[in-house]
Amino acid sequence: MDHFNYQDGQLFAEQTAVAELAAQYGTPLYIYSRATIERHFQAFEAAAGDHPHLVCYAVKANSNIAVLNVLARLGAGFDIVSAGELARVVEAGGDPSKVVFSGVAKTADEMAYALELGIHCFNVESSQELDRLNQVAGEMGKIAPVSIRVNPDVDAKTHPYISTGLKENKFGIAIAEAPATYAKAASLPNLNVVGVDCHIGSQLTDIAPFIDALDRLLALIDNLAEQGIKIRHLDVGGGLGVTYDDETPPHPEAYASALRERLADRPELLLVFEPGRAIMANAGILVTEVEYLKPGEEKNFAIVDAAMNDLIRPSLYSAWQAIVPVKPRTDVPEAIYDIVGPICETGDFLGKDRSLAIDQGDLLVVRSAGAYGFTMSSNYNSRPRAAELMVDGSDAHLIRARETRESLWQGEAVLP
Ligand SMILES: Cc1ncc(COP(=O)(O)O)c(C=O)c1O
Numbered sequence: 001m002d003h004f005n006y007q008d009g010q011l012f013a014e015q016t017a018v019a020e021l022a023a024q025y026g027t028p029l030y031i032y033s034r035a036t037i038e039r040h041f042q043a044f045e046a047a048a049g050d051h052p053h054l055v056c057y058a059v060k061a062n063s064n065i066a067v068l069n070v071l072a073r074l075g076a077g078f079d080i081v082s083a084g085e086l087a088r089v090v091e092a093g094g095d096p097s098k099v100v101f102s103g104v105a106k107t108a109d110e111m112a113y114a115l116e117l118g119i120h121c122f123n124v125e126s127s128q129e130l131d132r133l134n135q136v137a138g139e140m141g142k143i144a145p146v147s148i149r150v151n152p153d154v155d156a157k158t159h160p161y162i163s164t165g166l167k168e169n170k171f172g173i174a175i176a177e178a179p180a181t182y183a184k185a186a187s188l189p190n191l192n193v194v195g196v197d198c199h200i201g202s203q204l205t206d207i208a209p210f211i212d213a214l215d216r217l218l219a220l221i222d223n224l225a226e227q228g229i230k231i232r233h234l235d236v237g238g239g240l241g242v243t244y245d246d247e248t249p250p251h252p253e254a255y256a257s258a259l260r261e262r263l264a265d266r267p268e269l270l271l272v273f274e275p276g277r278a279i280m281a282n283a284g285i286l287v288t289e290v291e292y293l294k295p296g297e298e299k300n301f302a303i304v305d306a307a308m309n310d311l312i313r314p315s316l317y318s319a320w321q322a323i324v325p326v327k328p329r330t331d332v333p334e335a336i337y338d339i340v341g342p343i344c345e346t347g348d349f350l351g352k353d354r355s356l357a358i359d360q361g362d363l364l365v366v367r368s369a370g371a372y373g374f375t376m377s378s379n380y381n382s383r384p385r386a387a388e389l390m391v392d393g394s395d396a397h398l399i400r401a402r403e404t405r406e407s408l409w410q411g412e413a414v415l416p
């Protein structure tokens, strides 16, 4: 059971285990594999080799405490985008001194919390953010370690909603403005400039945009050195893609060795990675049960008990994820189905035009669901969020219980 492989393979040899877990914990149900999470993290560690590096897992991909704990025990760093994510890292036993703080809208409170804990670095995304951080650090009598997130204007060739390194995106500081912004950062008394950062997008399946961005950042680092600003670390962000269908993204080894080649003459420059999806996507599945089959004139619908509130990627990005029966069968005819959920939205689908031999009550697995699955889930239509399990060898542990109907109105009140 504990072997979803790098490309989410072998799960299906273990149909019985999935069916038993679904019977015990109900559906919809997220299941993650500890062994796969560890293997994926170690792939980055091994790929970085002897070049000084820090692999900061992007918490937004999957922030379950057990997931963070598995990674913390391997010595992972963490890329966070909110105080909430930082609190989770701490709760999970993560080391704040290995945390980088990304995000365009850090509040003063969030900055103070991160300064108190002593994080590795703030990835600053605007000039006004530099001023706010300088002020907060000054009030606390601290010096804030700072990288500037540079927008290198390269096309990541990914979905427009998850492309972040183009001029038209809200992220980072345009590379042309970066030298001036660094000069400003270096002049502020409560900031210590330590790094350069970028993140050009997510689900990249080609190395070229990463290399383009890296070359631009290295040129910037040399330029800054001439200004007397010494950069100690280079954060290349996350974004390495995974196989959902027939994509062939580079393995972390190929990706990291392409980067390391460029850094051969900079042995002191700490290389920071922020992978999220590459570690978690194919380490998790979503299990759902067919409630009804509804043949139609134009379409057949398989109505399942998971919905866009559980997994929004298909609705939001038209993302394709494999959907397969837990137990293949030959006693019912194969037909083409849209796999849809209970939510009152036409956009509530997990997959379209899938050829499946299924019947009412069958279990289906949505593969590659470990990243941006549960973390993007909601209570829309007052649906309790799914339970999460982690498989560890032959054991399965409940790592988050299913929400209850009643828990959904906690904190709400009626008027007197
Ligand atoms: C700043 C930053 N770092 C890291 C990540 C993780 O990206 P991915 O899950 O594609 O590796 C993201 C999300 O795209 C991000 O915005």
Ligand SMILES: N[C@@H](CCCC[NH3+])C(=O)O
Pocket (backbone or CB within 6 Å): 060, 162, 202, 203, 313, 371, 372
């Ligand atoms: N949430 C997106 C990726 C965005 C990454 C966050 N910067 C996805 O599910 O593919």
